[in-house]
Amino acid sequence: MRFLGFKIQGGASSEANVFATLLGNRGEAFDAKVVYHHWGDGDGFGRFRSLANADVQTIDVGLRPASEAASRWAKLLRVVKYRLSFPEVLAIAKKYRPDVVYSSQQLWDSALAGSVARSLGVPQIVHLHFNIGPWLSTGFSQTPRALKATRTVLGLADPLATIRSCAHVVTVSDFLRDQVMEFGVSPERVSTVHNAMRIQSIEPGARQKIRRELSIPEDAIMIANAGNLLESKGQLETVQAFAQLRQKFKQIRLIIAGDGPARAQLEALIVEHRLQQMVQLVGHRNDIPDFLSASDIFVHPSRRDPFPLAVLEGLAAGLPVVAWADGGVTEQVVHERTGLLVPTGNVEALGSALATLIANPELRQRMGEQARESVATQLSPAQAVGQFVDVLQRVTERARADEAGGRSRSSRRNRRSPAVP
Known part of the structure; x- marks a missing residue:
């Protein structure tokens, strides 16, 4: 042929x-x-x-x-x-x-x-x-x-x-x-x-290297998002949900990789919630596998997203994924197995799902392992x-x-x- x-x-x-x-x-x-x-x-x-x-x-x-x-x-x-x-x-x-x-x-x-x-x-x-x-x-x-x-x-x-x-x-x-x-x-x-998505090998020490670059303590929980900065991609709701968590969890960080039209809104929202020391916008990165290796949770609450590669990258990195139960993401993430899916637009539920994973390291590890396996066996x-x-x-x-x-x-x-x- x-x-x-x-x-x-x-x-x-x-x-x-x-x-x-x-x-x-x-x-x-x-x-x-x-x-x-x-x-x-x-x-x-x-x-x-x-x-x-x-x-x-x-x-x-x-x-x-x-x-x-x-x-x-x-x-x-x-x-x-x-x-x-x-x-x-x-x-x-x-x-x-x-x-x-x-x-x-x-x-x-x-x-x-x-x-x-x-x-x-x-x-x-x-x-x-x-x-x-x-x-x-x-x-x-x-x-x-x-x-x-x-x-x-x-x-x-x-x-x-x-x-x-x-x-x-x-x-x-x-x-x-x-x-x-x-x-x-x-x-x-x-x-x-x-x-x-192919499961990529990570250079030894990549987690420590990225965390040093971003000034993230080794014992902090790093929540990652990567993708175009658009209203439909959910970064604004992610910051709002993260703001609910800072009183309960001190050692947490939200790192958002990518650029786009919503950047100015995000910067203003971070200042409004006084999150400058806990949330970073790091722009476009060419080292997403290494970046994700430094993370503990991947969050991607996009709306009507057909089948986002960003979610695949998060799963392949062995991270539990938190997202809206919306669009093609429901074909990627299995609720309570490889991540947590919450009702679209419910910022409080998004924050609760993140809090559940932050507070349960064993759950994070189990979901992350199952996430990586799902990519290797079903989405290769x-x-x-x-x-x-x-x-x-x-x-x-x-x-x-x-x-x-x-x-x-x-x-x-x-x-x-x-x-x-």
Whole structure:
């Protein structure tokens, strides 16, 4: 089987990490080639190529991050260059002759992949990582109307329409699968492949090193959170819940790794509750496994999160996870076995769950061991690849059957047609 994947938007994104993990653990299951939009996106490309273990062909389709300053005309020219790159990409695809074409749901990825799939007459698979909604059509753009108009003028497929029309949708959780079926896609065209995580080895002394860096006493209980700082990710509620605990527990610390729009709100909230000596915002970190090795509890009360990699990282690090009983997290965390799930939005219950774990070291250890085991046995890359390969086989077999059926019908029509004198 020849698999052609597209990685266009997002740089070092969660989608890229999941994609590379699937490819890097496929063994001999299928041959893979990736068309990767690369213009110098930091170390994202290097990480992807090293993880994927596949033939990765780079091409600059003109797109740049929304954060990069540019005039309106410069941005428009970049999108036009993207559209003009389609023939070059199609030539690459024709030379490779794939049996199936794959991309994430991202606008630029799915539009280009869909154009190639239609031109070659091969099935397209879309890997859905986000909730179904109008934001998929605009790529989370800050100027959605302008982007919609540009997409229409350039003839780019709407990702929502692609989800309805593609051969198969892979979702990262059953929570998302249910959304796709409610959106009108038949159950046989939607499959869940949970995100996977490899248990990583930790350097000896990493716990002590991180704690020294962050000035955390060895006997303190460190509660960790890692991810984008967004209102939906629950860091604000986490600080509020933590504030309930400081009178009862003196030797506790809350360390939040990551950056994002909610940082200013978090800083103000920390000052409001006078938690400057107990709560740290440490920004983006590239050493999350080591960072988590210094922790005792992982907290991630996100809302409607499809299947957060951050929770997987916490479980894989052997930490009990405290979260809302919400979204795909309920497929990751088993309540009272690998963590504690509480009603969404109930800050008091969130604080109580944290207090339970702070006060019970044996419970923390037992849940942490079961958390790590759950990742190793149920959410490993090998399991995800097996499920993904099954999807590929079903999709390509159905495409071959449809093609054979089409030839058979055409042959029967030709035999019934009267000879032309």
